[in-house]
């Protein structure tokens with residue numbers, strides 16, 4: 001049976017964006033963005049360069065306050081959380097894998113993964129150690145805790161970033177371009193790892209990507225943004241979007257030049 005894209009009426013979504021407008025000063029990048037993410041779903045956010053994917057991510061993780069609209073995490077508004085303390089409370093509940101993995105070069109992989117646990121929990125050192133070991137095993141980096149980021153390949157760095165993002169068992173995991181800079185095989189391995197974590201732990205994910213094989217492999221739903229309309233032009237399972245008659249959606253899914261705006 002065909003499922004409709006989730007909205008705020010479909011139970012309690014993990015994340016809901018309501019008529020969100022975001023931008024920088026007078027430059028409106030996205031307006032009236034509405035979508036929800038249900039528990040356990042993987043939603044991919046797609047779109048050409050400059051359409052606002054990273055801007056949307058910044059808003060969803062609390063780094064960029066929306067100009068208008070609201071963001072809800074499990075029904076609780078987080079977009080008003082602009083004070084340091086409230087923002088820290090929100091940050092405890094979400095995990096973020098940044099595009100560059102954003103590991104601290106002077107710390108070992110284990111120390112990088114331990115950072116959020118030490119910062120946001122009262123776990124004693126032995127427990128921090130055990131959690132770090134578990135998280136590194138989860139991303140298949142067991143035994144690499146004492147390595148420094150510069151000792152690791154691109155794919156391993158991303159997996160270490162993933163272990164850090166999952167350190168506090170987040171309610172939702174955001175990933176910015178998890179396969180960028182990876183060769184096709186490593187990229188496919190990253191997709192499999194995300195699927196494995198989703199299936200085994202039920203973790204809800206929002207993944208920013210324009211990698212077509214990844215989109216087709218991991219998404220329950222996709223949201224396509226477009227620069228000319230400054231908003232969403234398509235929502236749905238990727239195999240349906242692939243058949244969309246909209247010329248911009250068609251061009252993206254069939255790797256053709258974008259039609260003139």
Ligand SMILES: Nc1ncnc2c1ncn2[C@@H]1O[C@H](COP(=O)(O)OP(=O)(O)OP(=O)(O)O)[C@@H](O)[C@H]1O
Pocket residue numbers: 024027029047048049050051052053054055056
């Ligand atoms: N810090 C900033 N200040 C002002 N404008 C910005 C800033 N960051 C991004 N923009 C502008 O916002 C728009 C969307 O940029 P964004 O980085 O969100 O796009 P994107 O979809 O992530 O692109 P890409 O696929 O190239 O990463 C662009 O026009 C960009 O110039």
Ligand SMILES: [Mg+2]
Pocket residue numbers: 053054055
């Ligand atoms: Mg970007």
